[in-house]
Amino acid sequence: MKRLLFALLLAAIVFYTVFPFYWAIVSSLKSGSALFIVEAWPADPTLANYAAVFRGQPFGRSILNSLLVASGVVGVSLALAVTASYALGRVAFRGRSLLLLSILSVSMFPQVAVLSGLFELVRALGLYNSLWGLGLTYMIFTLPFTVWVLTTFMRELPRELEEAAIVDGATPWVIVTRIFLPLLGPALAATGLLAFITAWNEFLFALTFTLTDDRRTVPVAIALMSGASAFELPWGQVMAASVVVTVPLIALVLVFQRRIVSGLTAGAVKG
Amino acid sequence: MAHGSALARERRRAAALFLAPMLAVLALVAVWPLARTVYFSFTDATLGSLDSYVIVGVENYRWLAEDPDWWRAVRNTVVFTVVSVTLETMLGLVIALALNARLPGRGLLRAAVLIPWAIPTVVSAQMWGWMFHDLYGVVNEALLAAGLIAAPKAWTADPDLSMTAVVLVDVWKATPFMTLLILAALQMLPRDLYEAARVDGIHPVRVFFRVTLPLIRPALMVAVIFRTLDALRVFDLMYVLTGNIRETMSMSVYARRQLIDFQDIGYGSAAATALFLVVALITVTTITLGRVRPGGKGGSG
Numbered sequence: 001m002k003r004l005l006f007a008l009l010l011a012a013i014v015f016y017t018v019f020p021f022y023w024a025i026v027s028s029l030k031s032g033s034a035l036f037i038v039e040a041w042p043a044d045p046t047l048a049n050y051a052a053v054f055r056g057q058p059f060g061r062s063i064l065n066s067l068l069v070a071s072g073v074v075g076v077s078l079a080l081a082v083t084a085s086y087a088l089g090r091v092a093f094r095g096r097s098l099l100l101l102s103i104l105s106v107s108m109f110p111q112v113a114v115l116s117g118l119f120e121l122v123r124a125l126g127l128y129n130s131l132w133g134l135g136l137t138y139m140i141f142t143l144p145f146t147v148w149v150l151t152t153f154m155r156e157l158p159r160e161l162e163e164a165a166i167v168d169g170a171t172p173w174v175i176v177t178r179i180f181l182p183l184l185g186p187a188l189a190a191t192g193l194l195a196f197i198t199a200w201n202e203f204l205f206a207l208t209f210t211l212t213d214d215r216r217t218v219p220v221a222i223a224l225m226s227g228a229s230a231f232e233l234p235w236g237q238v239m240a241a242s243v244v245v246t247v248p249l250i251a252l253v254l255v256f257q258r259r260i261v262s263g264l265t266a267g268a269v270k271g
Numbered sequence: 272m273a274h275g276s277a278l279a280r281e282r283r284r285a286a287a288l289f290l291a292p293m294l295a296v297l298a299l300v301a302v303w304p305l306a307r308t309v310y311f312s313f314t315d316a317t318l319g320s321l322d323s324y325v326i327v328g329v330e331n332y333r334w335l336a337e338d339p340d341w342w343r344a345v346r347n348t349v350v351f352t353v354v355s356v357t358l359e360t361m362l363g364l365v366i367a368l369a370l371n372a373r374l375p376g377r378g379l380l381r382a383a384v385l386i387p388w389a390i391p392t393v394v395s396a397q398m399w400g401w402m403f404h405d406l407y408g409v410v411n412e413a414l415l416a417a418g419l420i421a422a423p424k425a426w427t428a429d430p431d432l433s434m435t436a437v438v439l440v441d442v443w444k445a446t447p448f449m450t451l452l453i454l455a456a457l458q459m460l461p462r463d464l465y466e467a468a469r470v471d472g473i474h475p476v477r478v479f480f481r482v483t484l485p486l487i488r489p490a491l492m493v494a495v496i497f498r499t500l501d502a503l504r505v506f507d508l509m510y511v512l513t514g515n516i517r518e519t520m521s522m523s524v525y526a527r528r529q530l531i532d533f534q535d536i537g538y539g540s541a542a543a544t545a546l547f548l549v550v551a552l553i554t555v556t557t558i559t560l561g562r563v564r565p566g567g568k569g570g571s572g
Contacts, residue, residue, distance in 0.1 A: 006369070006372070009369055010369060010374075010380065013366050013369060013380075013384065014380065014383050014384075016443070017383055017384050017386055017387055017443070017447070018383055018386060020387075020395070020398045020399060020402060020443065021386060021387075021390070021398070023398070023401075023402060023409055024398045024401070027401060035407065036406070036407040038407075038409055038412040080292050080293040080296060081293065083289035083290075083292075083293075084289055084290050084292075084293040084294075086286075086289055087285070087286035087287075087289040087290045088286075088290070091282045091283060091285070091286040092279070093283050093286055099290075103297065105554070106297055106301045106302075108500045108550065108554060109301060109305065109547070109550075110503070110504035110522075110523060110543070110546050110547055110550055111504065111506070111523070112504065112506065112522075112523040112526045112527055112530075112543045112546060113305060113308055113543045113544065113546060113547035113550075114300075114301065114304035114305050114308060115304075115308070115526070115527065115530055115531075115539075115543060116304075116307065116308045116311050116316075116530055116536050116539065116540045116543065117303060117304025117305060117306065117307030117308045117311070118300070118304040119318075119321075119530075119536075120304075120307055120321050121299070121300075121303065121304055121307075123321070136299075136300060137300060139296050139297075139300045140297075140300045140301045140304075143293060143296060143297060143300075144297070144301075147293060166278070171281075171285065172281075172282055172285035172286070172289070173285065176289070197389060200391065201391035201392060201393070203391070203392065203393050203506070203507040203510075203511075204506050204507065204523075204527070207510075208527070208531055218391070219391050219392075219393040219394070219507070220393075222391075222393050222394060222397060223393045223396075223397070223507075223510070223511045235401050235404070235407075238397050238401065239397075239398070239401060242394040242397055242398055245391065245394065246389075246390050246391070246394055249389040249390065249391075250386055250389060250390075252389070253382060253385050253386065253388075253389045254382050257378065257381065257382045257385065260385070261381075261451060261455065264448070264451055264452070264455075265451070265452060265455040
């Protein structure tokens with residue numbers, strides 16, 4: 001009896017978390033009036049919505065934009081964060097914990113609080129409606145996050161390794177790039193993956209700092225699909241687009257589940 | 272000793288160099304824009320004329336204080352934050368405890384539970400928007416079939432229901448984050464403690480409140496703080512699910528609307544600055560309270 005109840009609880013949990021996504025898939029495979037019938041699986045599944053998403057608008061372009069911005073931002077953030085996290089994690093200097101806290105607090109900024117300042121900056125640099133400008137603004141949340149998480153990983157590396165290297169006369173630069181960097185592979189993967197997902201999912205800046213269809217990222221493209229008239233939302237297409245951009249994320253989560261968990265908990269539990 | 276301090280000095284110099292690029296970028300994209308936003312909030316700048324404006328003092332803040340829509344946005348945000356974070360914490364605890372049991376396929380279960388977290392907020396808002404559809408939505412269909420409602424409801428447009436809809440979607444989306452952090456804390460607990468409690472025949476519920484909860488409290492606090500700060504700046508969810516309607520408008524939605532839709536940089540910046548102050552205040556308070564409370568509890572318990 002107890003076991004049965006527990007199994008039911010687990011089933012309910014899985015149903016709750018997975019059903020909306022399942023329903024999006026089912027709806028995306030329906031076209032025309034079939035969309036308005038509630039059924040567990042479409043009687044006549046069709047890929048018409050998927051074709052329409054890519055034909056009707058530059059959705060392929062949006063995916064490319066999102067990929068370019070997210071991977072660029074992750075690359076730059078990790079590069080800047082590796083050396084910075086060494087300094088914060090392994091070098092004793094005055095004001096270190098205050099600095100670390102200040103960096104963490106930047107990632108707590110409400111995005112809206114920097115919106116007008118960033119707008120001015122982006123426009124002054126001539127980067128309005130450009131992926132470069134968008135990437136620049138994303139540093140405000142990817143950089144503090146990567147620095148924070150990598151610092152906790154840096155602290156866990158064995159002290160003996162560093163001491164031996166110092167005895168051999170290695171400079172801090174050599175220690176970071178030659179000795180620690182190879183050991184940080186899994187940490188970099190976990191941190192990079194989380195930062196990538198955050199950048200891929202970002203909406204407010206992408207909505208504000210880009211203007212034309214060909215510069216949109218995926219979340220903006222999907223949000224604006226339902227723009228014009230409230231009565232003729234192309235729900236089938238919205239669901240198809242949602243499935244297209246979510247499947248790779250779910251694949252990433254399934255494959256790198258352990259890494260993601262280690263990155264998330266390193267960022268939070270030890271904080 | 273002399274060598275040691277020379278070495279330490281060299282390491283500090285290297286650390287400064289290592290930190291400089293990162294700090295320069297943060298100064299450019301975070302500190303400077305924040306300072307400009309605060310500055311703009313005392314001017315009458317508009318989006319079209321960002322370089323010619325007049326300082327108007329606290330005028331924008333006076334308008335803000337007199338705008339009932341702003342206070343409605345403040346109330347909405349606070350209600351949204353308190354209700355969602357509470358539900359997410361309770362649900363996260365339940366799911367984490369369930370997943371902490373030794374059972375086959377736990378890894379897969381954990382991955383399934385993570386799915387909503389990975390889905391972009393915009394996408395989850397659209398997915399639920401479709402499920403909440405007043406005419407063809409599966410939620411209405413299911414509730415009608417179960418006899419729980421007599422007529423279809425306009426979940427996202429009805430003033431009495433829209434906030435509920437927003438909270439439900441946020442709970443779905445953010446509970447995995449809670450679950451994960453709580454689960455990580457649960458897995459670090461010593462097993463023998465539970466063996467001892469079982470041998471002594473203590474009721475599991477009692478064990479939970481007397482042993483488990485106090486032990487995972489620090490991790491729980493961190494998760495709650497993270498989620499609270501996240502919920503206070505909520506934007507995507509309302510913007511996509513319910514649009515600009517008054518009943519769900521959050522402070523972020525209000526501020527962006529003034530800034531971009533109405534192009535009023537001065538007034539919008541005042542709203543944005545007010546939101547920043549609220550978030551900063553709550554951060555400081557929760558961190559302080561979070562530090563004080565475990566100590567006080569430890570003394571009495």
